[in-house]
Amino acid sequence: MSKLAYVREKEIPQSAPPITEVGIIKWLRENLFSSWLNSILTVLSLYFIFILLKDFIPWAYGAHWTTGSIRECYDVNPDVACFSVLTARWKQLLFGFYPPEEYWRPTLTFFLLILSIIPILFTRFVRFFWFSLLYPGLAIWLLWGGSIWSVAIIYFGLGLGFLSFLIMDSRLIRSASISLLAACLITVLFFMFLASFSAEMLSSLIPIYLPYVESLKFGGFTLSLIVGVTGIVASFPLGIVLALGRQSDLPLVKMICVGFIEFIRGVPLITLLFVASVLLNYFLPPGSNFDIVLRVIIMVTLFSAAYMAEVIRGGLAGLPVGQHEASAALGLTYWQSQRLIIMPQALKISIPGIVNTFIGLFKDTTLVSIISLMDPVGLASLIRADTKWNGIYWELYIAVGLMFFIFCFGMSQYSQYLERKLKTDN
Amino acid sequence: MSSVDFPVEKFRFGMLLSDTRYRSTSLQVITFIFFVAGVFWLVDNTVKNLALLDKDVSFSFLWMRAGYDINQRLIPYTNDSTHATAALVGILNTLLVAFVGCILATIIGVFVGILRLSKNWIIAKLMSVYIEGFRNVPLLLWIVMVFALLTEFTPQPRAFKGENPDASMIIFESIAVTNRGTYLPNPQWGAGSIWLILVFLVSLLGIIIFRRYAKNIQKNTGRNLPVLWVSLGIFFVPTILFYFILGSPVTLEYPYLKGFNFKDGVHIRNSFIALTLALAFYTSAFIGEIVRSGIMAISKGQTEAAAALGMRPNKIMSLIILPQALRVIVPPMISQYLNLTKNSSLAIAVGYMDVRGTLGGITLNQTGREMESMVLLMGFYLTVSLLISSIINYFNRSFQLVGK
Numbered sequence: 001m002s003k004l005a006y007v008r009e010k011e012i013p014q015s016a017p018p019i020t021e022v023g024i025i026k027w028l029r030e031n032l033f034s035s036w037l038n039s040i041l042t043v044l045s046l047y048f049i050f051i052l053l054k055d056f057i058p059w060a061y062g063a064h065w066t067t068g069s070i071r072e073c074y075d076v077n078p079d080v081a082c083f084s085v086l087t088a089r090w091k092q093l094l095f096g097f098y099p100p101e102e103y104w105r106p107t108l109t110f111f112l113l114i115l116s117i118i119p120i121l122f123t124r125f126v127r128f129f130w131f132s133l134l135y136p137g138l139a140i141w142l143l144w145g146g147s148i149w150s151v152a153i154i155y156f157g158l159g160l161g162f163l164s165f166l167i168m169d170s171r172l173i174r175s176a177s178i179s180l181l182a183a184c185l186i187t188v189l190f191f192m193f194l195a196s197f198s199a200e201m202l203s204s205l206i207p208i209y210l211p212y213v214e215s216l217k218f219g220g221f222t223l224s225l226i227v228g229v230t231g232i233v234a235s236f237p238l239g240i241v242l243a244l245g246r247q248s249d250l251p252l253v254k255m256i257c258v259g260f261i262e263f264i265r266g267v268p269l270i271t272l273l274f275v276a277s278v279l280l281n282y283f284l285p286p287g288s289n290f291d292i293v294l295r296v297i298i299m300v301t302l303f304s305a306a307y308m309a310e311v312i313r314g315g316l317a318g319l320p321v322g323q324h325e326a327s328a329a330l331g332l333t334y335w336q337s338q339r340l341i342i343m344p345q346a347l348k349i350s351i352p353g354i355v356n357t358f359i360g361l362f363k364d365t366t367l368v369s370i371i372s373l374m375d376p377v378g379l380a381s382l383i384r385a386d387t388k389w390n391g392i393y394w395e396l397y398i399a400v401g402l403m404f405f406i407f408c409f410g411m412s413q414y415s416q417y418l419e420r421k422l423k424t425d426n
Numbered sequence: 427m428s429s430v431d432f433p434v435e436k437f438r439f440g441m442l443l444s445d446t447r448y449r450s451t452s453l454q455v456i457t458f459i460f461f462v463a464g465v466f467w468l469v470d471n472t473v474k475n476l477a478l479l480d481k482d483v484s485f486s487f488l489w490m491r492a493g494y495d496i497n498q499r500l501i502p503y504t505n506d507s508t509h510a511t512a513a514l515v516g517i518l519n520t521l522l523v524a525f526v527g528c529i530l531a532t533i534i535g536v537f538v539g540i541l542r543l544s545k546n547w548i549i550a551k552l553m554s555v556y557i558e559g560f561r562n563v564p565l566l567l568w569i570v571m572v573f574a575l576l577t578e579f580t581p582q583p584r585a586f587k588g589e590n591p592d593a594s595m596i597i598f599e600s601i602a603v604t605n606r607g608t609y610l611p612n613p614q615w616g617a618g619s620i621w622l623i624l625v626f627l628v629s630l631l632g633i634i635i636f637r638r639y640a641k642n643i644q645k646n647t648g649r650n651l652p653v654l655w656v657s658l659g660i661f662f663v664p665t666i667l668f669y670f671i672l673g674s675p676v677t678l679e680y681p682y683l684k685g686f687n688f689k690d691g692v693h694i695r696n697s698f699i700a701l702t703l704a705l706a707f708y709t710s711a712f713i714g715e716i717v718r719s720g721i722m723a724i725s726k727g728q729t730e731a732a733a734a735l736g737m738r739p740n741k742i743m744s745l746i747i748l749p750q751a752l753r754v755i756v757p758p759m760i761s762q763y764l765n766l767t768k769n770s771s772l773a774i775a776v777g778y779m780d781v782r783g784t785l786g787g788i789t790l791n792q793t794g795r796e797m798e799s800m801v802l803l804m805g806f807y808l809t810v811s812l813l814i815s816s817i818i819n820y821f822n823r824s825f826q827l828v829g830k
Contacts, residue, residue, distance in 0.1 A: 030545075031545065031547035031548075032546060032547060034546070038546045041544075041546055042546060042548055042549070045549055045552050249450065250453060251454070252454045252461075253454065256457070262812075263808065266807060266808040266810075266811035267804045267808060267811075268768040268769065268771040268782075268807060269768075270771045270782065271782065271786065271800065271803055271804055271807065274786065274800065275800060278790075278796045278800075279797065279800055282471070282475045282476070282796075282797065283468045283471055283472055285471055285474075286471070286474050286475050286478055359561075363562075363563070363564040363565065364564070366564040366566045370774060370775070377570070381570075393571075393574045394571075397570070397571050400567060401563045401564075401567050401571075404562065404563050404564055404567070405559070405562045405563050408562035408563075409558060412558075412561075
């Protein structure tokens with residue numbers, strides 16, 4: 001019998017995969033050189049990165065940090081960065097014209113800010129939420145100074161109103177709307193008649209105060225953070241109210257909300273800031289003249305509240321109508337269903353939009369430099385006007401841009417974390 | 427049968443808030459009272475303040491002599507013109523920046539958005555860096571940075587002088603980039619150029635007709651005509667042919683150095699270039715994200731189904747993916763245009779005279795008419811934004827998926 005077929009009896013030992021299919025070469029082939037076009041693009045972008053870095057790295061690496069002026073920088077080596085301007089002026093970039101001996105106050109406020117937002121950002125620490133509530137008053141006192149009692153009395157008055165509402169609602173009247181009215185009345189009466197008197201009395205009895213610092217001294221990142229953080233905190237609830245108002249069945253409420261939102265969204269922020277700086281005095285009682293920083297905060301808040309309202313409205317519209325109907329069928333009242341069913345879901349959908357609005361607001365704080373408040377961008381021009389540093393561009397702009405980038409990029413990363421955490425569908 | 431009388435509840439005052447029959451009306455009445463009181467308070471304060479300052483509200487200042495110069499303008503204007511003309515110059519300048527900026531931003535943004543989806547790792551990462559960089563740094567900073575780049579790192583006009591100049595004009599000695607702005611060749615419309623324009627318009631019409639014809643053929647027979655090449659042919663060939671037949675009616679007037687500055691040619695100021703470029707880069711980062719998410723929103727099944735039908739990748743993109751993605755992309759893109767228009771009010775940072783710089787800046791300061799100027803300024807921006815949002819609404823209505 002001749003052999004008809006060849007049958008292999010032993011398994012061939014496994015050979016290694018071809019060199020082009022493993023490790024870094026495979027990755028390079030798939031990701032960088034998968035086709036002719038891709039290879040060309042890769043080479044082009046590598047070349048582009050090369051030209052950028054070729055000039056930038058020596059420029060930044062050999063930089064001067066300790067010279068006294070831009071002249072000295074140029075005398076030593078004109079081709080490298082002159083970061084000495086940051087060494088000389090970093091305190092001004094951070095604090096503006098805040099009195100140097102009081103620098104600890106904004107610094108402390110900033111660290112307390114981090115502490116106070118931890119309970120809000122991470123649910124694990126929610127038991128420290130009382131500190132977040134306490135923080136705004138503390139921050140106002142630390143930044144502006146004055147007697148601690150004027151802030152404490154405000155907190156006392158608000159607490160009094162809240163407590164009286166709770167007691168009346170559960171024990172005495174049992175009608176939420178009427179007890180709310182009564183509680184508001186009590187609070188207003190307290191502030192009208194008792195507040196200033198008791199604040200003065202307490203201040204004279206137990207004097208705890210910090211030197212007063214006026215708003216025009218604020219500047220640098222302190223100012224950006226004050227305007228940005230206050231705007232963010234205040235515009236969020238206002239935005240929710242406006243969004244609900246826009247969805248309301250009451251035609252008049254709806255009309256006012258739509259008018260407000262569309263008006264604010266239709267004009268640039270800078271015109272609103274000009275209104276704050278030149279026109280607002282026309283609209284207030286004659287002789288009243290209130291703080292420019294506060295005016296700016298109010299305008300920035302109103303501005304981003306309108307955008308926030310639109311974002312939240314998008315979230316509300318994204319909810320299936322069955323959610324409204326189901327909560328109504330369970331017998332929940334309007335506010336109960338908003339609080340327990342609708343808002344948590346609507347807010348979850350709109351997280352990316354909300355955080356984008358926050359980032360936009362924080363970036364928009366730079367516009368205050370146009371109405372001559374000294375935010376980092378304004379300070380950069382101011383420092384460049386100094387003869388010692390005249391001619392500096394990139395060093396300052398890079399520093400300011402980097403600070404903003406860190407904050408904004410951090411916020412957008414947090415929003416992505418939050419989206420992943422709250423994701424419930426598969 | 428006895429009828430049951432429902433107990434008729436007597437009206438109590440508390441029912442205004444607790445009874446759903448009355449609540450909405452009473453809430454609205456309360457809102458109305460507060461609203462009217464608020465408006466009255468504001469108006470009353472304003473009237474009192476104006477009386478204190480001995481001012482009135484009048485728009486007659488618009489027809490007074492402006493008395494200031496505007497260096498970049500699209501319509502004739504001298505400092506003897508009225509404030510109204512100055513405002514109009516500003517409005518046109520704003521619209522010019524917005525128009526050029528939107529076109530640039532769209533082109534860059536679409537590129538960036540598509541390239542960010544590229545399978546090429548390094549390209550995708552570069553585009554992410556571009557987008558995150560521009561989105562997370564304030565626009566105002568970008569505007570001053572681009573302006574600094576243009577004014578500090580470009581040669582002075584006198585650097586072009588001499589036998590061996592330090593700088594030279596680019597693209598066939600036709601464009602001069604200097605720290606005082608960029609000088610472009612100025613087209614001179616000679617006799618017969620009207621015919622050239624006419625030919626060009628007719629060939630544009632020809633392209634539209636041809637595309638319609640090709641689409642019909644494709645619908646009826648499935649045969650594809652080479653639309654792109656024929657369109658390009660119609661676009662270029664007749665116009666170029668007639669250009670030579672008519673004996674070159676349009677000539678270019680090149681900028682040239684005279685003394686310490688360039689003469690002739692079109693002078694585009696650095697303030698305009700910096701503002702437009704910064705706005706376009708900044709907005710393109712947002713548009714890129716919109717384009718990317720729009721393309722990603724189209725489910726993969728669409729691509730696969732089209733591939734199963736035997737379509738080629740570029741046909742899948744142009745016939746299946748893009749028409750669906752555009753529905754998602756266009757509305758937020760238009761609202762980015764609106765943002766760009768509003769952001770152009772940052773022109774003041776580089777000294778470009780837009781409407782905020784003329785009407786809301788110098789005119790306001792010279793005449794002291796804060797109230798009137800701000801009202802007009804806000805009115806202008808509101809008009810633009812309402813126009814744009816009505817375009818969005820129109821688009822949404824006409825391209826909505828018809829639900830069942």
